[in-house]
Amino acid sequence: MSVHDGSIGSLLKGLRTHALDFVIAHQDAAASPKDLIETPLFDSTTRKGMELLFLQMGRRPVSASLECLSVLANATILRNTDAIAIAAVPTAELFVSSGMLARLPLELPLIFGHISLFAQPTKAGKAKDDYFVQCVKEAAEELGTQYR
Numbered sequence: 001m002s003v004h005d006g007s008i009g010s011l012l013k014g015l016r017t018h019a020l021d022f023v024i025a026h027q028d029a030a031a032s033p034k035d036l037i038e039t040p041l042f043d044s045t046t047r048k049g050m051e052l053l054f055l056q057m058g059r060r061p062v063s064a065s066l067e068c069l070s071v072l073a074n075a076t077i078l079r080n081t082d083a084i085a086i087a088a089v090p091t092a093e094l095f096v097s098s099g100m101l102a103r104l105p106l107e108l109p110l111i112f113g114h115i116s117l118f119a120q121p122t123k124a125g126k127a128k129d130d131y132f133v134q135c136v137k138e139a140a141e142e143l144g145t146q147y148r
Contacts, residue, residue, distance in 0.1 A: 012036070015118055022132065023118040032116075037124060039133060041140035042115040050086065053106065075100060115140075 004011065004020065012033060014020040024041070032038050051061040066083075068074055074085045078101055087095075095101040117136055123129045 012118065015120060018120070021119070021123065021129070022136075024115065024136065025118065027114055027116045027118075033118065035121075036118045037121055039117040039119075039137065040114070041117055041137065042143075 004014070006014075008023075008025050008027065011020065011023045011025055015023050015036065027038070047065055047067060050065070054061040066077070068077075071087070071091055074087065075095060077083055078085055084104065092101070092103055096103045117133060119129070119133070123133075
């Protein structure tokens with residue numbers, strides 16, 4: 001087994017050209033590819049992760065929130081308000097090292113978003129492929145129950 005990292009577009013292209021057997025990726029439910037088999041694995045939101053973080057700290061979750069994937073929009077909001085944001089460590093470090101933002105010493109609980117396993121329709125019914133899908137689903141269920 002080998003693992004490839006890339007954008008959803010490049011990974012799904014690799015799946016369609018049979019360069020990849022399966023793709024596990026964050027996927028917008030509204031943009032699910034119709035030519036592939038999709039098996040949903042996780043479905044939680046960043047908001048849920050933030051609520052868990054506040055509860056773990058013994059605090060009441062905030063009542064107002066904004067979810068935005070734009071790094072530039074988030075940076076602008078953070079510079080002009082007293083808001084907090086979640087970012088991937090490399091992105092956060094870029095802004096922290098430039099002096100634009102400060103990083104809070106907090107670690108979020110696992111947040112998955114909409115994660116699915118994608119496969120070509122020709123993969124269904126093959127014993128080794130079905131076994132792999134079963135293993136992935138079991139692992140996802142085990143992880144998912146820890147953070148619900």
